[in-house]
Amino acid sequence: MPKVVFITGASSGIGKAIGLHLHERGYTVFGSSRNPLKYTGSIPFSLLKLDVTKPETITEAVAQIIDKAGKIDVLVNNAGVGITGPIEETPTDEIRNAFEINFYGPLHVIKAVLPQMRKQQSGHIINVTSIAGYMGLPYRGIYSATKAALEITTEAYRMETKQFGIKMTNIAPGDFATNIASGRYHAPVLENSPYKNAYGATLEMMNTHVDAGNDPIDMAEAVQKIIETKHPKIHYKVGAVLQKFSIVLKRVLPDKTYERMVMKHYKL
Template identity: 65%
Template sequence: MSKVILITGGSSGIGKSIGIFLKQHGFIVYGTSRSPQNYTNHPFKILGLDVKDVTSIDKAVAEVITAEGQLDVLINNAGVGITGPIEEIPETEILNNFNTNLFGPINVIKAVLPQMRKQHSGLIINITSIAGYMGLPYRGVYSASKGALELLTEAFRIEIKDFDINMANIAPGDFATNIAAGRYHAPLKEESPYKKYGSVLNDIDEHVNKSSDPIAVAKMVLKVINTKKPKTHYKVGAFMQKFSIVLRFLLPDKVYEKMLINHYKL
C-alpha cells in the first residue's frame, strides 16, 4: 500500500515542493493551510489546519485517518520567519514565532503519535533550519525557535523508540521560496541604536532570492522516508551553509563569533 503523508504548511514553498515530489513517487499526500478554500486546484489535497490551534490539528489528523485508515509520515513544515534586533521585537511577535515554529510542531506530533503507535510504525520529519545551529544576528528569535525543535527531536527519538516510530530533522539553508513575504520584520527606526540591522535585512532577503530550488529538500525527504533507520540530523543547502555548522563545533566560540561578525559586516 502507498504510504500516507501529512505535510503541514503544504500550500506553497518548501511544503508544496515536497508534496508534489512525493505524489509523483506514488505517495498519498495531504497538505495543510489555514485557508484551504484558496487551494481547490492544488496538486494535492489541502486540509484546514492552524498549528496554533489544537482543535484544528486534531480535526485534520482525524480526517486523514478516517479517509485512509493510516498515517505513515508526518512532515512538520509549517513555520514563519522573523527578523530584527531582539530588544526591539514585540513580545507578541516572539510568542507567535515560537507558537508556530516550536509549540505547533509539538502539538501536531502529539496528535499523530496515537495512530502511529497503533500501527507500530511511523516517521516524523521536522523541517528545521541551518539557522537553528547558531545564534544569527538579527535572526536570533528564529534561530532559537528552530534550534529548540532540533533539540526536541533528539529527546523525542529516545522516548518513542520502543513504538517503532522514527523521527528526524531536516535543516534547510536558504532556498528560493516566499518565506520573506510572510516573515515578520521589526521596523527600521531612525532612532534605533541598531543602525546595522537594515543592511543585514537586505543581505538576508538577497540570499533567499538568489537561492536554489527547494526540490533539493524534497529529495532529502524522500531519502529519509526510504531509510530504514534515519539519522537524527540532515542538512540541505549550499556547501558553505552546511560547512558553517561544522565550523560551529570545531572553532572556539570567540573565533566563530568573529567569523559571523565579519560575514555580516558588523
C-alpha cells in the same frame, strides 16, 4: 499500498515542493493550510484546513486523514514562520507568535499523530528545522532559537518514542528560493534606533540570500530519501555547501573566532 504522508504548511514553498514531489511518485499526500480554499484546483493533493496554533484544527485534520486513508505513515512538520529584528526591539507578542508556530505548533501536531502511529507500531516524523538553528545569528536570534528548540526536543522525543516503532528525524534547510521572506515578521528599521544601519544592511543581505537560494526541489528529494531510508539519521542538513560547513566550523573553532567570522560575514 502507498505510504500516507501528512505535510503541514503545504500550500507554498518547501512544503508544496515536498507534496508535489511525493504525489508525483505515488505517495498518498495530505497537506495542510490555514486557507485551503485559496488553492482549490492549483494543488493536486488533498489540502486540509489547519492552523498549528489551534490544536482543535490539528485534531480534526488528523481525524480526516485516518478516516480517508486509515493510517499515517509519515508526518512532515514543515509549517513555520520567519522573524527578524534586533532582539531588544522585537515585540514580545511577535516573539511568542514565532515560538507558537515554529516550536509549540510542531509539538501539537506530533501529539496528535502519535496515538495512530503507536496503534500501527510504525511511523516516521520528520521535523523541518533550519541551519540557522545551529547558531545564534545577528537579527535572526529569535528564529534561530525556535528552530534550535525543535532540534533538541526532537533528539529527546526520538528516544522516548523508539519503543513504539516510531522514527523521528530533523531536516535543516539553509536558504531556499521561497516566499518565506515576504511572509516573515520584520521588526521595522526605526529611524532613531541604535541598530538602524547594522540591521537595515543585514536585512537586505538576508533577503538577497533567500532570493538566490537553492531550489526547493532539493528539499523534496532529500525528504523522499529520508522516508525511504530504513534507519534514518537524527540530523540532516540541506543547502549550500558553505552554509552546511558553517555548522562544522562552529563545532571546531573557538567561540570568539567563530563569532568574529559571523560578524565579518554580516559586515558588523
